[in-house]
Amino acid sequence: xxxxxxxxxxxxxxxxxxxxxxxxxxxxxxxxxxxxxxxxxxxxxxxxxxxxxxxxxxxxxxxxxxxxxxxxxxxxxxxxxxxxxxxxxxxxxxxxxxxxxxxxxxxxxxxxxxxxxxxxxxxxxxxxxxxxxxxxxxxxxxxxxxxxxxxxxxxxxxxxxxxxxxxxxxxxxxxxxxxxxxxxxxxxxxxxxxxxxxxxxxxxxxxxxxxxxxxxxxxxxxxxxxxxxxxxxxxxxxxxxxxxxxxxxxxxxxxxxxxxxxxxxxxxxxxxxxxxxxxxxxxxxxxxxxxxxxxxxxxxxxxxxxxxxxxxxxxxxx
Amino acid sequence: xxxxxxxxxxxxxxxxxxxxxxxxxxxxxxxxxxxxxxxxxxxxxxxxxxxxxxxxxxxxxxxxxxxxxxxxxxxxxxxxxxxxxxxxxxxxxxxxxxxxxxxxxxxxxxxxxxxxxxxxxxxxxxxxxxxxxxxxxxxxxxxxxxxxxxxxxxxxxxxxxxxxxxxxxxxxxxxxxxxxxxxxxxxxxxxxxxxxxxxxxxxxxxxxxxxxxxxxxxxxxxxxxxxxxxxxxxxxxxxxxxxxxxxxxxxxxxxxxxxxxxxxxxxxxxxxxxxxxxxxxxxxxxxxxxxxxxxx
Numbered sequence: 001x002x003x004x005x006x007x008x009x010x011x012x013x014x015x016x017x018x019x020x021x022x023x024x025x026x027x028x029x030x031x032x033x034x035x036x037x038x039x040x041x042x043x044x045x046x047x048x049x050x051x052x053x054x055x056x057x058x059x060x061x062x063x064x065x066x067x068x069x070x071x072x073x074x075x076x077x078x079x080x081x082x083x084x085x086x087x088x089x090x091x092x093x094x095x096x097x098x099x100x101x102x103x104x105x106x107x108x109x110x111x112x113x114x115x116x117x118x119x120x121x122x123x124x125x126x127x128x129x130x131x132x133x134x135x136x137x138x139x140x141x142x143x144x145x146x147x148x149x150x151x152x153x154x155x156x157x158x159x160x161x162x163x164x165x166x167x168x169x170x171x172x173x174x175x176x177x178x179x180x181x182x183x184x185x186x187x188x189x190x191x192x193x194x195x196x197x198x199x200x201x202x203x204x205x206x207x208x209x210x211x212x213x214x215x216x217x218x219x220x221x222x223x224x225x226x227x228x229x230x231x232x233x234x235x236x237x238x239x240x241x242x243x244x245x246x247x248x249x250x251x252x253x254x255x256x257x258x259x260x261x262x263x264x265x266x267x268x269x270x271x272x273x274x275x276x277x278x279x280x281x282x283x284x285x286x287x288x289x290x291x292x293x294x295x296x297x298x299x300x301x302x303x304x305x306x307x308x309x310x311x312x313x314x315x316x317x318x
Numbered sequence: 319x320x321x322x323x324x325x326x327x328x329x330x331x332x333x334x335x336x337x338x339x340x341x342x343x344x345x346x347x348x349x350x351x352x353x354x355x356x357x358x359x360x361x362x363x364x365x366x367x368x369x370x371x372x373x374x375x376x377x378x379x380x381x382x383x384x385x386x387x388x389x390x391x392x393x394x395x396x397x398x399x400x401x402x403x404x405x406x407x408x409x410x411x412x413x414x415x416x417x418x419x420x421x422x423x424x425x426x427x428x429x430x431x432x433x434x435x436x437x438x439x440x441x442x443x444x445x446x447x448x449x450x451x452x453x454x455x456x457x458x459x460x461x462x463x464x465x466x467x468x469x470x471x472x473x474x475x476x477x478x479x480x481x482x483x484x485x486x487x488x489x490x491x492x493x494x495x496x497x498x499x500x501x502x503x504x505x506x507x508x509x510x511x512x513x514x515x516x517x518x519x520x521x522x523x524x525x526x527x528x529x530x531x532x533x534x535x536x537x538x539x540x541x542x543x544x545x546x547x548x549x550x551x552x553x554x555x556x557x558x559x560x561x562x563x564x565x566x567x568x569x570x571x572x573x574x575x576x577x578x579x580x581x582x583x584x585x586x587x588x589x590x591x592x593x594x595x596x597x598x599x600x601x602x603x604x605x606x607x608x609x610x611x612x613x614x
Contacts, residue, residue, distance in 0.1 A: 018423050024497035025416035029428070032413035035467040036432060042448040043440025049447065061451045110340060116333045126337050128597050129344050135592045137526030139544045143551060143585045144347045147354065152365040154350050188343065200608035220326045245437075253529070257548065260555045271442070278443035279533060291441025299438045 050075060050289035056282060068285070075289035084273065091179070092269040095250040098183035100243055106191040108236065111198035112224055130192025138189075142257035145185050146172065172258065175266040182254050194239075201235040202228055237313050245302035248294050270294050348589070355379070355582035362579055378583035388584055391543035395525060398461040398542065403521040407513055409466045411475055415501050418479035436469045449534060460534045461542075465523065471516040474606050478512040479505060515606030518599045522592060543588055550581050 019026075052068035079085055110130065117123045133141065148155050149171040156168035171177060205228065213223050252271040259267035268276075270290065278287015346369075353371050354362060361373035382388050416422050417429060439445075445464075446455075454460045482505065490500050506513070528544035535541065541549075554577065596603075 015423065018421075022416075022419075022421075022423055022497070024501075025419065025422060028412040028497070028501060029416050031409045032432070032467050032472070035409065035463065036435060038448065038452070039445070039464045039467070040435035040439065043444035044438065045440070046444030046447050047440050049444065061447070065447070065451075109336070113333050113336045113340075116329070117337055122337075126341050128600060130340055131596070131600070132348070132593065133344060135522050135526075135596050136589055137528060137544050139526075139528050139547045139551065140585050140589055143547070143581060144351055146551075146555070147351060147582070148347050154346070154368050157366075157368060192340075192344065196604055196607045217322065219322045220329045257551065275442055275533075279446060284443055284447070287443040288441065291443055295439055295441055302437055 047288060047292050049285050050292045052285055054285045054288075056284065071285075075286050076293060078286065079290055079293065087265065088268055088270050088273045091266055092248055092250040094179045095182050095255070095269055096247045098179050099186050099250070100247075102183045102187040103190060103194075104240070104243055106187050107194035108198055108232065110191055111195040111202060111232075112228060114195065114199065115202050115228060116220065116224065127192070130195070132192070133189040134193035136189075138253035138257055141185065141189055142254070145181070145258060149181070172260060173262045175263050178259070178263045178266045181258065182251065185258075186251070186254065197235055197239065198232055201232045205231045237309055241302070241305050241309050244305045245298060247301060248298050351582050351585055351589075355579060355586045357579065359579040378579040379587075381580055382583050382587060385580075387538070387541070387546055388543065388587075390539055391541050391546035392587070394461075394531070394540060395543040398458070398527075399521050399524040402462045402465060402524045403517055405462065406466045406468065406520050407517045410468060410472050410516060411506060411509065411513060412501070413467075414472050414475035414479055415505055417472070418476045432467075432469050432472065446534070454534075456535050456537060456540065458540065460530055461524070461527070464530070465520070465527075468516075468520070471519065474516060475509065475512050478509060478606075482508055511602055512606055514599060515602045518596070518603060522596070525588075525592065543584075547581075547584055547588060550577070550584060553577070554581060 046065075049065060049068065051070060051072060053071050053074075054064065054068040056064065114123060114127060117126075147153055150156070151168040151170055155171075156165075159165045160168060171181060209227050209231075210223055213227060218226065248270060250269040250271070252269070252275070255267045255269050255272055256275075271294070274287045274290040274294070277283045277290065350368055353369065354367060355378055356374055356376070357367050357371040358373040358375045358377060361367070366372075413432070417425065417432075419425075422428070440448075449455050449460060449464070454463065486504055486508075487500055490504055495503070526544060528542060528548050531540060531542040531545035532548055
């Protein structure tokens, strides 16, 4: 008995002395700790308002917050039973799935193709230019997309010249087409930059593998198919986990900036819906509930996909 | 083997075809905007200006230089970029160093505390409420404080620090340096390449941000360049839907004919600084991204 408590005090002394020793490390961490507490954990705590009937005005904010009437899951039920739920989920999933379908393979293909090009100015130039759209804001990207797709824009001009269409197409006034435009513009914007991760994976492949394949008479395509692509698998799996986890993150900026009155039925994804009701119409509790639904489902999705991937592939984020 | 060589040649043609396609698809839209911004407004309305200006003029850029709303937006954007980016780099680095130390008390717990925020968030409305409770709505601080921390960038810096040789630190400790001195005098200077990377990312983030200005500020002198651009874009978007007369009323301040080319010129003004900066820092951020990818 004596021995155990002796060890314990030694250990706690040890802890205290280590804390004292590391005091400056904790001082360094303090600003980030506070910023995260306020701006990340603060809103999580604020999710309480999704279960109340928060009404702005009269008295201080915190008073209103704590004295709002508790209504349980009423706002969630309201969201699920209005017709809005179906439409918003349809738009969110349609946009997400199309974005995945175009956006996920594109950087893989670009990385493979870049890897096959000869080292030189042309390759570096293509790479530099392909990063560019990632670094501009969606405001600028939306300006570019709208200009490009206008009825007198460059794309319509090309299509008419080639005889693919007779009349210019009103791309941005066509509801279902809106999802495709979001997906393709997303691909345009992020393809080059996402390829960096895959190029890094390719760079770490042992060159002896290629030599051996060449001796066996494998063509360039076969080398790519049987060596390069399988070597990228870990990276592909990790990024796939992240992508599936973010399936409800259909985006906000793209839709918000590209939409117009004729496509509202198709452009309203879950984030825009929460913003519209929560901030524009001041239904704060409802907006918080819709946002919470999204966060919780997304979090569960990440956990599930992560677990599956660990079982099947022996690879996981955490 | 001969068959292989033939196949390889076709393969090569396909490879270069795809690369040229990627090049054109990414480059041409930007070029088109530039050309339109350099074409006179009256001529642009007639359509058909794509790859080369038909009536070259700097009119729209001159108009922008006279537009107080755009100029003020530019000033707010420059201010938030110059203040926000260095501050957040400092905060992120100050966190990354303790977390890179294997002997830090509660290291696992701290990591969990920060990394959890990457996967779960309170969402927009509660975030707005926090800003409101902190009296940050409609102040400049709303641009700076919420974006101080970024867990993903912290992981990049931490990974880099973990690979630094520890002997230098140890010898400094023997010489009596404390953790603060070691951090500011030794670790931070050694980390410069990665700090440049995340500094660039944060600076571009600030330069591009519009939503905080759009949704959390009301006064016109707090509108960033991108938020002003959103306003011009909205006018244009609804302009296409409603009647010509309403459009004229909407853009009474800006000449209706030229509003289109003003939009192009403003887009170019917001794009050019990025185009000029990022190619020089490219090799840093590629390295930084790959570093982060290894561990996260």
